[in-house]
Each structure stands twice: as structure tokens, then as C-alpha cells.
Amino acid sequence: MDSTINILDHNVINQIAAGEVIQRPASVVKELLENSIDALAKNIQINIENSGKTLIQVIDDGKGMNKKDAELSFQKHTTSKIKTTEDIQKISSMGFRGEALASISSIAEVELKTKTEKEEVGTYILIDNSKIKKNQPIGIKKGTSISVKNIFFNIPARKKFLKSDQLEMRKILEVFYQIAISHHNICFKLTHNNSNLYQLPSDNLKQRVIKLFGKKYNEKILPIEENTSIVNIKGFIGNPLDAKKTRGEQFLFVNNRFVKSPYLNHAIKSAMDNLINENKHPSYFIFLNTDPSLIDVNVHPNKTEIKFEDEKSIYQILQSTCKKSIGIYNITPSLDFSIEDSFEVPLHIQKSIPKEPKLSFNKDYNPFNLKKFDSKEDSIKLFKKDERNFVETVLNIDLNYAVCKLINNNSINIFDKKKCIQRIIYEETILKLSNGTQCKQFLIKPICVELNDIDIEVFNDNQKIIESLGYVIEKIEKNNIYISGVPNQIKRIESIQEDIESFIEEFKLGNNNLQEDLIKIIAKKFVKNLTLNNTSFNISETSGLKSIVNKLLNCKNPFIGIDEKPCFINLEPKNIFK
Ligand SMILES: Nc1ncnc2c1ncn2[C@@H]1O[C@H](COP(=O)(O)OP(=O)(O)OP(=O)(O)O)[C@@H](O)[C@H]1O
Ligand SMILES: [Mg+2]
Structure with a gap:
């Protein structure tokens, strides 16, 4: 009887296993650097071409390998770092599985040059598809150089899944930072497409972080x-x-x-x-x-x-x-009195786990039972002058709350004045940002936003989106972005650095609805930073309160504050006295 189960070929097994260890160029960089560290290298040079897609080369001055070890090193489960089960219990080296080089050589072309202190000549090995193609003596200094070329050349499906050059290079930098920080006593040099990115002397930890x-x-x-x-x-x-x-x-x-x-x-x-x-x-x-x-x-x-x-x-x-x-070090926060009267939710409230509102309310409540409150057309009305009057009577309760009765409706509505204003301005801002009618404010002097190497790459990739929101980028110099204009809604110029950082976090999450999400972030930030004096609403007079309710009822989502809690609650007398 024919069997349908195949025993996989050695090469296929290696390629499948390689997927676990090597997901992208950065994984190769990590494995090669760890090997150089385990070989007690004092100087390590990393040369990258095309974000590691065509070349990753790591050259070290570590202890090197003799001819026999060099040949063995590419075989699966060969390691000089552990021998017995007990050794696994007390691993002090970076590597121990004896898998990295075997995995790498099954998914890329690998060239190894290595020599130990003792040997007169070194070993040169060329490997293609896990097979040794050349094995010859070579005159080199003590140490090891491994070049990994054309990663995933033999697995087109994996190659296709490599991300943009910028993202792959960012991943390489992440690995480089991790290793350069943990091994600050080692000198590192990193080049990309022949230009020098980092040249780090042996340092203490603090100096390494600063460099x-x-x-x-x-x-x-x-x-x-x-x-x-x-x-x-x-x-x-x-x-x-x-x-x-x-x-x-x-x-x-x-x-x-x-x-x-x-x-x-x-x-x-x-x-x-x-x-x-x-x-x-x-x-x-x-x-x-x-x-x-x-x-x-x-x-x-x-x-x-x-x-x-x-x-x-x-x-x-x-x-x-x-x-x-x-x-x-006596770190205490300084109080920012400028936001005393702002809408900013107090820190202790922000930190508490949001609770369900105690009062039950109908989210879909519509005083006139008209479907139109959630229609787009109506939300646009918010910005037209001929605003419809929904309010019959309105009464101030205190600084924060008011009640109103709407035309043709017998229930009472209690509303949180600040929260309603926030909702109105939030939706107004979203609309302006989305349809590009927002005004930019130009700054007298450009503000410099400083980002690390990884974040600046993310920024470069997404510069157009940020500009479309109303930011004016005057110039970018290495890690500094000079911003000469911001969306009109941004009132706190000091927060530009923070704002850009929060956008970068969103970009990193790779959100699909990026533009929409960023607009919401900006709108929320703008609303949170507003003080009552900065708005045109008068919360103490009847006409001002009426205007708040009328505008609110024209919002897309009128009854929920931007903190996701109700801002406008309806009480039906007959339900209360039931
Ligand atoms: N740069 C190097 N200098 C000296 N020896 C090396 C170097 N790179 C690899 N070797 C030798 O080759 C062996 C195999 O390396 P490989 O990275 O495949 O496995 P490992 O480091 O032992 O374990 P792991 O798979 O966890 O990385 C190592 O155990 C080491 O003896
Ligand atoms: Mg290793």
C-alpha cells in the first residue's frame, strides 16, 4: 500500500526549523552578534547592505574556529557551549542550542572566514543551501567573519513577507541597541550601505547610552x-x-x-x-x-x-x-497651574479603572425620536449658522450641571456642561481636520522635535500623514525635526514633542485607520487642553446653555462625553415614579 506520509528531506527540515530562529534580517544580526560575544570578541564590526536583505556581515576578533569546528558549526545541533543536561541549568553564554548557523545557512548564502590564535592559516568556507561549496585555507588575522547574503533567496514566500527597507533596518537597529547596551565594554562599528552609522568605543553603561x-x-x-x-x-x-x-x-x-x-x-x-x-x-x-x-x-x-x-x-x-x-534623587512633579481650570481629567481619576455609570441611560435616546441625529448630514449642520432650536426651558443647577426640557418632549434632561462642550468641540474639530478646513498656525520660531534613530525612520515613513493634519515640517536634520506650523487646534506648543511621539506610537502599531485615529488623538488632545475661557460658550446664561444643548443634539454622538461616560441624561417622570 502506498503511504501518503513523507519523511522530509534534511534540507526541508532545516528550512522549517530556521523559520523559528530566523524571521528577518535582524534575527541574523542578533545570532551573529551573540556568537561573536560568546567568542569573547573585543571589537565587532557589522556591515549591512539594503537593510540586511542583500548582505549582513559580522567581523569579530574573537577566538575563532579551527578547520574542523568551522565545518561542524553549520550542522544542526552542534555547539561548543553546552554538553550535558546539567549545563542547560546554568547557561552563561548567549547561544546554547547549536542551531543558529545551521538555520542561517539553510535560508541564505553564507561565507565564513575564521582563524584561531594557534593556527597558522585560517579556514574559508562557502555554503549554499546548507551544502559546503568551497572549503579552503585563507590567510587572515585571528577572529571570525561571517557574511550572510540574499536572505530567503531559496524561500520566495518568506522573502515576500519581508517588510520595507526602513522597517527591516529599524528592527536591525533595535537588536544593535540591545547588544551594544548590554555589552558596553565591547567596541562596535555599524555601517549601512557603506556609510558609518555608529562607531562605539569601549565605555561604561552611561556613556554607551549617551552615545x-x-x-x-x-x-x-x-x-x-x-x-x-x-x-x-x-x-x-x-x-x-x-x-x-x-x-x-x-x-x-x-x-x-x-x-x-x-x-x-x-x-x-x-x-x-x-x-x-x-x-x-x-x-x-x-x-x-x-x-x-x-x-x-x-x-x-x-x-x-x-x-x-x-x-x-x-x-x-x-x-x-x-x-x-x-x-x-527627590523627583517630585511640579504643578502646572496653567491647566488648573482645564478639562484635563485629574490624574487620580485617569488612573482609576473606569466604572460603569450608576445611572442607567439610553444611549440611543433621541428626544424627538428622529433618526437624523446620527446621520452625517446632521453633524455637518453643527457648523451652520441656522441652528435649530431644540430647547424649551433650561435651568442652571450649579457650575457643572444644568437641566433642560426639550420642545415636544415631557422628560427632563440633566447635562454636564463641560462634558457637553467637550463633545461639541471634539466633533467640530474632527470634522475640520478630516475635510482639511483646519487652519494652521505658523510659529515665530520653529520648534525642534528630537527623536531617536528608530523613531525618526517611522516619522519619515509617515511624514505625509502628519503634514496632512496641519503640521508644517520646515526641515529634518539627522534626528531633529523642525516644525514651523501646527494645526490651529493645538494650543500648547510645549506639547509638540509629546504629540509627535504619540503619533509615532500609533504608526508603530500599524493601525489601518491611521489618519482617522490620528485625527481623533489630535481632537481629544485639543479638547483636553482647552480652558473654559478659550471657548465661545457662556455656561452661566440661559442663552449660552440653550446653545450648548442645541449644538450637542446636532452631534453625531451627542450623549456620551469624550471620556466615554454620559454627558446628557434623560429622566422620564413616569419611569422614576414607577
Ligand atoms: N563568531 C564566532 N567565533 C567563534 N566561534 C563561533 C562563532 N560563531 C559560531 N561559532 C561556533 O559555532 C558554533 C555554532 O554556532 P551557532 O550559533 O549555530 O550555535 P550556538 O551559538 O552554540 O547556539 P545557538 O543556536 O543558541 O546560537 C558555536 O557553538 C561556536 O562554537
Ligand atoms: Mg549562536
Whole structure:
């Protein structure tokens, strides 16, 4: 009987396995750099061409390989780093699976040149589709050079899934930052298409951070240190008051390995509790050192996920270490009196988990039972002068609330004046931004927004969208964007840096409805920063209150405030006295 099950060819097995280890050029960079580090290199050069799509070359001055090891290194499950099961319990090297080079050579053309201290001549090996095509002696210095060319040349489906050059290069830079920070004593040089991106001498951690992210980090980071029986903590946390909207500079290393841990990230952020806004992200460069037998790095093939035996204690120690540093350096927020009378939701409310409104209300309530309130046509009416009068009587209750009765309707409506105004201005702003009728305000002097290398790439990719919102970009010089005009709705010029950062976060999320979402962000920001005096509404006189209700009832979504809570509630006497 014919069998339908095939035993896969060695090459196919390798290619499937490679998918786990190598997802994109950045994964190759990570694996090659980790190998150079394990080989105790002091100098590492990385040459990239076309964002790694055509060439990734890593040259190191580490211990190199002899001829036999060089040949073996490309075979699956060959490693010099562990031997027995016990070794897995106490891994101190970056690599240990013996998989990276085998995976890489199954999805790209690889050229290896290597020599040890002892050998007179080195070894040159050329590999194509996992097969050695050339193997000959070569005269080189001690160390290893590996060139990986035309990644995924033999797997068109994977090649097709590579993203834009900018995005792939950004991913490479992310890996480069992770390794350059954790190994600040190693000299790195990074070139892209023959131009020099970074040349980093051996440095201490702080200097390395400054060389990568700019001089401003000199004042922006606070040292942290704690030694306990389960973990030693060292590094820097960014001043919480400088926290950014972008998630960029968050680096956590466990035994010098970069890890992603939402749990520990939470520990760091919660240490800054009252000093940091919910939607901002602190920067940090933190090293946890612990007994290798207390962690499991084998949870994910990329080794960026890690499992601690006693995660709860690590959480608490990390949190209190960060708190201590913030205490020592006496970071307290300065009060911004300019927003005292603003619509900004107080910090303590923003932080609390939103509760269901206690009063039940009908979201679709329409005082006249007319369908038209949610129609687009009607929302446009909002901006026409011949506004329809819906209000029969209106009465002020206090500074915040008023009641009204509508024409031809026997129920009473209570409304939150500020929230209603916010809703009106929010929708008005969205409309103006969407149809391009928003006015720009030109600044007397351009404002400089400074972004890191990754964020500037994201900005460049999306510059047109930002400009279409009303931002005027005068020039971009390296990591500085000079903005000479902003949408008229932006009132706080000081927040431009923050605004641009929050857009970049949205771009990174790769949202499909980007333009629409950005417009909502700008509109919300504008409304939040408004003070009552900046609006044309008069909330103490009957005519002003009537105008609020009339405008509100012309909104697309009239009964919900921009905080998603009701702003206009209807009470039917017959239902109340039931
Ligand atoms: N740059 C280098 N210098 C010296 N030896 C190297 C270098 N790169 C690789 N090797 C040798 O080749 C072996 C195989 O490398 P490979 O990256 O495939 O596996 P690994 O590093 O042991 O484990 P992992 O798959 O987790 O990375 C290594 O164990 C090491 O002995
Ligand atoms: Mg390796």
C-alpha cells in the first residue's frame, strides 16, 4: 500500500526549523552578534547592505574556529557551549542550542572566514543551501567573519513577507541597541550601505547610552543598584518626569541577555506611580543578575522570554529599587497651574479603572425620536449658522450641571456642561481636520522635535500623514525635526514633542485607520487642553446653555462625553415614579 506520509528531506527540515530562529534580517544580526560575544570578541564590526536583505556581515576578533569546528558549526545541533543536561541549568553564554548557523545557512548564502590564535592559516568556507561549496585555507588575522547574503533567496514566500527597507533596518537597529547596551565594554562599528552609522568605543553603561541616544541622557537618567540574595540589580532609570509617549528606550537584561517582560516592566512603571501618566512610558536600562539555575531561558527560541523561579520576589525587589532611586534623587512633579481650570481629567481619576455609570441611560435616546441625529448630514449642520432650536426651558443647577426640557418632549434632561462642550468641540474639530478646513498656525520660531534613530525612520515613513493634519515640517536634520506650523487646534506648543511621539506610537502599531485615529488623538488632545475661557460658550446664561444643548443634539454622538461616560441624561417622570 502506498503511504501518503513523507519523511522530509534534511534540507526541508532545516528550512522549517530556521523559520523559528530566523524571521528577518535582524534575527541574523542578533545570532551573529551573540556568537561573536560568546567568542569573547573585543571589537565587532557589522556591515549591512539594503537593510540586511542583500548582505549582513559580522567581523569579530574573537577566538575563532579551527578547520574542523568551522565545518561542524553549520550542522544542526552542534555547539561548543553546552554538553550535558546539567549545563542547560546554568547557561552563561548567549547561544546554547547549536542551531543558529545551521538555520542561517539553510535560508541564505553564507561565507565564513575564521582563524584561531594557534593556527597558522585560517579556514574559508562557502555554503549554499546548507551544502559546503568551497572549503579552503585563507590567510587572515585571528577572529571570525561571517557574511550572510540574499536572505530567503531559496524561500520566495518568506522573502515576500519581508517588510520595507526602513522597517527591516529599524528592527536591525533595535537588536544593535540591545547588544551594544548590554555589552558596553565591547567596541562596535555599524555601517549601512557603506556609510558609518555608529562607531562605539569601549565605555561604561552611561556613556554607551549617551552615545546611542544623545547627550540629553546625561541628566535624564538616575542610577539604581541593589544587591540581594536572589538578584542583583544595576543600571539606570529615566527620570519619570521625562517619560515619553513612545515605548522606545526600555531595555531590561537578565544575566546580560535582553528580555521582554511585561510583568517586570509593570514593576518599574508602578514604582513611578504618581509621577508618570498612564499613557507614558519610562525609559530604563536595567540589568538583573541572578543565579542561572534560577531562570529558564529556553522558553522561546528567540530567548527573549525568560522564566524566573521566584518572579514575585524579583518584581518586588525591582519595584522597591526603582522607588528608592526616585526617592534619593527627590523627583517630585511640579504643578502646572496653567491647566488648573482645564478639562484635563485629574490624574487620580485617569488612573482609576473606569466604572460603569450608576445611572442607567439610553444611549440611543433621541428626544424627538428622529433618526437624523446620527446621520452625517446632521453633524455637518453643527457648523451652520441656522441652528435649530431644540430647547424649551433650561435651568442652571450649579457650575457643572444644568437641566433642560426639550420642545415636544415631557422628560427632563440633566447635562454636564463641560462634558457637553467637550463633545461639541471634539466633533467640530474632527470634522475640520478630516475635510482639511483646519487652519494652521505658523510659529515665530520653529520648534525642534528630537527623536531617536528608530523613531525618526517611522516619522519619515509617515511624514505625509502628519503634514496632512496641519503640521508644517520646515526641515529634518539627522534626528531633529523642525516644525514651523501646527494645526490651529493645538494650543500648547510645549506639547509638540509629546504629540509627535504619540503619533509615532500609533504608526508603530500599524493601525489601518491611521489618519482617522490620528485625527481623533489630535481632537481629544485639543479638547483636553482647552480652558473654559478659550471657548465661545457662556455656561452661566440661559442663552449660552440653550446653545450648548442645541449644538450637542446636532452631534453625531451627542450623549456620551469624550471620556466615554454620559454627558446628557434623560429622566422620564413616569419611569422614576414607577
Ligand atoms: N563568531 C564566532 N567565533 C567563534 N566561534 C563561533 C562563532 N560563531 C559560531 N561559532 C561556533 O559555532 C558554533 C555554532 O554556532 P551557532 O550559533 O549555530 O550555535 P550556538 O551559538 O552554540 O547556539 P545557538 O543556536 O543558541 O546560537 C558555536 O557553538 C561556536 O562554537
Ligand atoms: Mg549562536
